[in-house]
Amino acid sequence: xxxxxxxxxxxxxxxxxxxxxxxxxxxxxxxxxxxxxxxxxxxxxxxxxxxxxxxxxxxxxxxxxxxxxxxxxxxxxxxxxxxxxxxxxxxxxxxxxxxxxxxxxxxxxxxxxxxxxxxxxxxxxxxxxxxxxxxxxxxxxxxxxxxxxxxxxxxxxxxxxxxxxxxxxxxxxxxxxxxxxxxxxxxxxxxxxxxxxxxxxxxxxxxxxxxxxxxxxxxxxxxxxxxxxxxxxxxxxxxxxxxxxxxxxxxxxxxxxxxxxxxxxxxxxxxxxxxxxxxxxxxxxxxxxxxxxxxxxxxxxxxxxxxxxxxxxxxxxxxxxxxxxxxxxxxxxxxxxxxxxxxxxxxxxxxxxxxxxxxxxxxxxxxxxxxxxxxxxxxxxxxxxxxxxxxxxxxxxxxxxxxxxxxxxxxxxxxxxxxxxxxxxxxxxxxxxxxxxxxxxxxxxxxxxxxxxxxxxxxxxxxxxxxxxxxxxxxxxxxxxxxxxxxxxxxxxxxxxxxxxxxxxxxxxxxxxxxxxxxxxxxxxxxxxxxxxxxxxxxxxxxxxxxxxxxxxxxxxxxxxxxxxxxxxxxxxxxxxxxxxxxxxxxxxxxxxxxxxxxxxxxxxxxxxxxxxxxxxxxxxxxxxxxxxxxxxxxxxxxxxxxxxxxxxxxxxxxxxxxxxxxx
Amino acid sequence: xxxxxxxxxxxxxxxxxxxxxxxxxxxxxxxxxxxxxxxxxxxxxxxxxxxxxxxxxxxxxxxxxxxxxxxxxxxxxxxxxxxxxxxxxxxxxxxxxxxxxxxxxxxxxxxxxxxxxxxxxxxxxxxxxxxx
Numbered sequence: 140x141x142x143x144x145x146x147x148x149x150x151x152x153x154x155x156x157x158x159x160x161x162x163x164x165x166x167x168x169x170x171x172x173x174x175x176x177x178x179x180x181x182x183x184x185x186x187x188x189x190x191x192x193x194x195x196x197x198x199x200x201x202x203x204x205x206x207x208x209x210x211x212x213x214x215x216x217x218x219x220x221x222x223x224x225x226x227x228x229x230x231x232x233x234x235x236x237x238x239x240x241x242x243x244x245x246x247x248x249x250x251x252x253x254x255x256x257x258x259x260x261x262x263x264x265x266x267x268x269x270x271x272x273x274x275x276x277x278x279x280x281x282x283x284x285x286x287x288x289x290x291x292x293x294x295x296x297x298x299x300x301x302x303x304x305x306x307x308x309x310x311x312x313x314x315x316x317x318x319x320x321x322x323x324x325x326x327x328x329x330x331x332x333x334x335x336x337x338x339x340x341x342x343x344x345x346x347x348x349x350x351x352x353x354x355x356x357x358x359x360x361x362x363x364x365x366x367x368x369x370x371x372x373x374x375x376x377x378x379x380x381x382x383x384x385x386x387x388x389x390x391x392x393x394x395x396x397x398x399x400x401x402x403x404x405x406x407x408x409x410x411x412x413x414x415x416x417x418x419x420x421x422x423x424x425x426x427x428x429x430x431x432x433x434x435x436x437x438x439x440x441x442x443x444x445x446x447x448x449x450x451x452x453x454x455x456x457x458x459x460x461x462x463x464x465x466x467x468x469x470x471x472x473x474x475x476x477x478x479x480x481x482x483x484x485x486x487x488x489x490x491x492x493x494x495x496x497x498x499x500x501x502x503x504x505x506x507x508x509x510x511x512x513x514x515x516x517x518x519x520x521x522x523x524x525x526x527x528x529x530x531x532x533x534x535x536x537x538x539x540x541x542x543x544x545x546x547x548x549x550x551x552x553x554x555x556x557x558x559x560x561x562x563x564x565x566x567x568x569x570x571x572x573x574x575x576x577x578x579x580x581x582x583x584x585x586x587x588x589x590x591x592x593x594x595x596x597x598x599x600x601x602x603x604x605x606x607x608x609x610x611x612x613x614x615x616x617x618x619x620x621x622x623x624x625x626x627x628x629x630x631x632x633x634x635x636x637x638x639x640x641x642x643x644x645x646x647x648x649x650x651x652x653x654x655x656x657x658x659x660x661x662x663x664x665x666x667x668x669x670x671x672x673x674x675x676x677x678x679x680x681x682x683x684x685x686x687x688x689x690x691x692x693x694x695x696x697x698x699x700x701x702x703x704x705x706x707x708x709x710x711x712x713x714x715x716x717x718x719x720x721x722x723x724x725x726x727x728x729x730x731x732x733x734x735x736x737x738x739x740x741x742x743x744x745x746x747x748x749x750x751x752x753x754x755x756x757x758x759x760x761x762x763x764x765x766x767x768x769x770x771x772x773x774x775x776x777x778x779x780x781x782x783x784x785x786x787x788x789x790x791x792x793x794x795x796x797x798x799x800x801x802x803x
Numbered sequence: 804x805x806x807x808x809x810x811x812x813x814x815x816x817x818x819x820x821x822x823x824x825x826x827x828x829x830x831x832x833x834x835x836x837x838x839x840x841x842x843x844x845x846x847x848x849x850x851x852x853x854x855x856x857x858x859x860x861x862x863x864x865x866x867x868x869x870x871x872x873x874x875x876x877x878x879x880x881x882x883x884x885x886x887x888x889x890x891x892x893x894x895x896x897x898x899x900x901x902x903x904x905x906x907x908x909x910x911x912x913x914x915x916x917x918x919x920x921x922x923x924x925x926x927x928x929x930x931x932x933x934x935x
Binding site for chain 1: 821824825826833900901903904905906907
């Protein structure tokens with residue numbers, strides 16, 4: 140088969156798997172698991188073949204036009220360069236791991252068939268985004284992901300948190316998608332085509348009339364999808380979904396789509412200095428804010444969610460300094476270690492019966508109960524904190540190195556302001572990242588207090604996947620940084636000495652300070668409450684997690700917050716902790732700015748409908764009703780009355796006829 | 804005989820019948836009044852038939868033929884009507900029209916029998932209208 144055929148099959152197979160899973164889910168339950176696992180696995184194999192054949196050489200382009208669609212043609216186009224080939228492999232790996240893990244995680248879930256089908260559809264949509272060479276086709280995948288995330292985040296729709304989170308995720312990303320759509324149209328109108336290659340050609344010839352407006356509009360969609368400030372608020376709440384979904388959304392799909400989109404169209408953004416600086420500011424605010432918020436979270440998955448936002452901030456930072464190689468490199472390594480972190484967190488939540496770090500820090504021996512999760516999570520956290528030689532170190536250093544290049548004036552594309560912003564924010568965030576990674580590790584695995592509950596061994600499907608993902612988390616960065624430039628723009632990704640020393644140094648400082656704070660506060664944990672624990676610890680992992688999420692707010696008074704004096708984050712953040720725990724009140728601000736006006740408008744419309752429009756309708760009904768009641772009075776039941784009336788009528792008619800006949 | 808006599812007699816008969824239909828309470832008397840009205844019409848038919856055939860304008864005697872029809876139908880009608888009245892009387896113990904008001908607005912039917920009664924009195928009303 141030609142490479143093009145293989146590439147078409149890559150997004151198609153999971154799509155067919157999803158369709159078959161939805162159709163056969165009820166009638167043939169035996170096929171559900173193979174249908175869930177095999178299509179992503181095959182897609183992964185095909186994506187790997189495509190990547191090998193592409194080999195970082197000339198981009199593979201293929202296109203066909205189904206039907207003429209008016210002024211600017213929409214074509215089914217493939218555009219597979221090094222970025223697309225590698226990101227597709229990452230998506231395949233993570234999706235396959237998630238599907239395998241889900242067979243264990245949701246093994247008793249009655250809604251598993253539709254869940255697995257939606258995950259496959261999600262994967263297919265992301266692969267479509269990755270391979271598509273036409274922006275409208277890309278948008279199709281982009282929006283399918285939006286609706287899939289709505290369904291998957293709301294998987295536990297019995298709980299109000301999940302319902303609210305799914306609606307929030309959908310609405311906030313759509314808020315970004317509206318300007319995104321307008322931006323796409325503006326871009327296509329300027330460039331005369333939706334094809335990425337033609338747009339990039341037009342940009343190279345200076346054919347864009349309004350690069351700043353287009354770039355800023357597109358940026359809004361990217362901010363929504365990739366959870367960048369100020370549209371990031373949906374992502375921490377999306378933790379109400381099952382853990383494998385979080386892993387999928389956070390590692391390889393959805394949030395990666397935004398970054399990947401900018402990487403594809405980077406020249407468009409580079410043609411506007413304002414857009415690049417906006418991107419840098421956005422990245423910096425996102426990084427710092429999410430780092431602080433992650434230090435204050437109590438839910439283990441919310442820590443990871445804020446960490447995802449922060450790491451995406453690194454990627455947008457790299458894009459702001461015009462180095463998409465570094466951004467996609469970080470996307471790849473982050474995809475591997477963040478998927479691992481989430482899947483391991485799922486194992487921990489199952490074993491501990493709670494998602495609260497405060498509760499975990501009061502359990503002894505949790506790390507022995509889930510030794511696989513302990514070791515793999517340690518690897519992933521080291522990668523997250525960018526400690527050499529783990530993969531996160533290389534990718535993060537390539538980002539910082541790119542920023543340093545811009546600061547020292549080695550590149551002409553990016554403004555040096557963007558470089559400074561990214562570099563400073565990146566280094567500060569490195570401290571915070573190491574801090575919250577250390578805090579998570581210490582609180583989850585080094586608790587003291589009662590013995591951790593024993594719920595038996597974790598399913599093999601859940602633990603094997605962790606080790607599979609641990610390999611790239613450990614080694615991908617070190618092995619790939621020499622090879623990757625051939626696949627990408629050819630720009631060097633080797634860590635520079637200055638940023639390596641600075642980055643690792645600040646990361647170590649963050650880790651050590653957190654450790655010291657933990658030693659200081661850990662004695663307090665003896666006289667603090669034990670956390671919420673799931674009611675059915677013997678159930679499957681998904682049930683335990685749903686119960687843990689549902690019981691968190693009633694026990695602690697908030698989904699993100701726990702009154703735990705033994706939390707080192709509380710000591711480190713000081714008075715800031717209260718604000719960081721609720722994401723710096725951004726939700727409250729949005730509630731005041733958008734939610735309440737909309738609700739007020741809704742109640743006004745409701746009033747107009749109920750009281751004004753309804754009154755006319757009711758009036759129109761009441762008048763005939765009144766007349767009817769009056770006429771009904773004539774119905775006395777006395778036959779003689781009727782005959783009398785008949786006679787009277789006859790007489791009147793006769794007299795009238797007589798008068799007319801005589802011409803009076 | 805001048806045409807005025809039978810027509811005046813018919814008018815008197817008809818008015819008597821009409822009065823009976825409107826004013827009598829007993830259903831049997833109402834039926835008898837209906838018969839009076841029918842016969843007034845019969846009288847008219849025959850009288851005019853004779854008058855018209857004298858003037859040689861009509862030789863088929865269709866008025867007399869129609870009278871025969873009316874008599875036959877009146878016999879059938881009175882048979883059914885009396886049977887209904889009898890049934891009502893057996894059921895209710897009265898044949899007073901004023902008390903048979905089941906079709907009145909707001910009337911709640913008491914039992915399965917009232918449906919049949921309602922139909923019966925409605926029939927009577929319909930007949931009264933037809934004959935009036």
